[in-house]
Amino acid sequence: MESIFGISLRRSLSTSLQSWAKQVPNNLKGKSKSSQEWLTRQLADPYVEKAKMMNYRCRSAFKLLEIDDKYSIIKAGDCIIDCGAAPGSWTQVAVERCNANGKQDKKPKGSVYSIDLLHFHSVSGATIFGGMDFTKTESKQKIIKSLGDKPVNCVLSDMAPNATGVRILDQEAIVNLCYDVLYFAVILSAPQANLVMKVWDNGDVPKMEKDLQRFYDKVKRVKPRSSRGDSAEQFFVARGFKGIVSQELAKKS
Ligand SMILES: C[S@@+](CC[C@H](N)C(=O)[O-])C[C@H]1O[C@@H](n2cnc3c(N)ncnc32)[C@H](O)[C@@H]1O
Numbered sequence: 001m002e003s004i005f006g007i008s009l010r011r012s013l014s015t016s017l018q019s020w021a022k023q024v025p026n027n028l029k030g031k032s033k034s035s036q037e038w039l040t041r042q043l044a045d046p047y048v049e050k051a052k053m054m055n056y057r058c059r060s061a062f063k064l065l066e067i068d069d070k071y072s073i074i075k076a077g078d079c080i081i082d083c084g085a086a087p088g089s090w091t092q093v094a095v096e097r098c099n100a101n102g103k104q105d106k107k108p109k110g111s112v113y114s115i116d117l118l119h120f121h122s123v124s125g126a127t128i129f130g131g132m133d134f135t136k137t138e139s140k141q142k143i144i145k146s147l148g149d150k151p152v153n154c155v156l157s158d159m160a161p162n163a164t165g166v167r168i169l170d171q172e173a174i175v176n177l178c179y180d181v182l183y184f185a186v187i188l189s190a191p192q193a194n195l196v197m198k199v200w201d202n203g204d205v206p207k208m209e210k211d212l213q214r215f216y217d218k219v220k221r222v223k224p225r226s227s228r229g230d231s232a233e234q235f236f237v238a239r240g241f242k243g244i245v246s247q248e249l250a251k252k253s
Pocket residue numbers: 057058060061083084085086087088089090091115116117118132133134135158159160161162
């Protein structure tokens with residue numbers, strides 16, 4: 001009996017040591033405390049591993065996959081704009097789902113336009129605007145020129161400003177980004193288009209929700225399972241763009 005217990009104790013000890021060893025990086029020397037915490041968290045995060053296995057550039061892919069699986073915001077043939085796209089995992093998902101790479105023979109081919117402040121590697125099937133600030137008029141003009149007269153079916157924004165740590169400034173920065181995205185979406189969207197936009201959970205969110213409801217039939221605030229629990233991020237999923245004409249009529253009536 002003793003040996004049986006001895007064996008099982010050793011086995012369970014070695015199993016837990018193995019899984020612990022997996023989660024502790026061995027190259028922490030000389031790294032700052034925040035880098036050490038980041039590395040440790042990355043190793044313990046199942047979505048990081050899953051992203052590697054599925055060839056996504058980062059774990060964020062699963063947030064969009066989850067949102068699209070639940071709310072069907074992208075269909076084959078759609079024209080999509082991805083704001084704050086680097087390193088490119090949402091763009092990869094958007095390309096697959098709207099068939100911008102034409103891999104699904106029998107389905108219509110979509111298109112994806114992706115912009116980021118950073119330069120990032122191309123994604124086959126997408127048009128990339130790297131090193132560009134979405135908030136600048138010139139950047140928006142470049143996207144509009146590239147779109148031609150194609151109406152947009154879905155606008156995605158995973159953009160977040162660089163946090164300064166000063167709460168009130170950071171809040172204002174993300175709210176400004178969100179309204180910039182909303183304005184762009186309203187101008188370019190086809191009727192029934194969709195919008196997915198990252199926000200930080202704060203006092204401005206209820207007002208933004210009301211503003212979105214003026215333009216979209218259905219507006220939801222979503223926290224995907226793959227979004228880290230300790231992050232304040234949430235996503236607005238706004239479906240069924242009502243069109244500018246109906247807005248104008250509503251104002252007049
Ligand atoms: C969380 S990351 C996006 C990750 C991306 N969705 C993916 O799946 O690979 C946020 C990105 O927003 C970008 N960003 C922030 N402000 C921006 C702006 N004004 N114009 C363009 N990109 C911006 C940042 O450079 C950063 O790459």
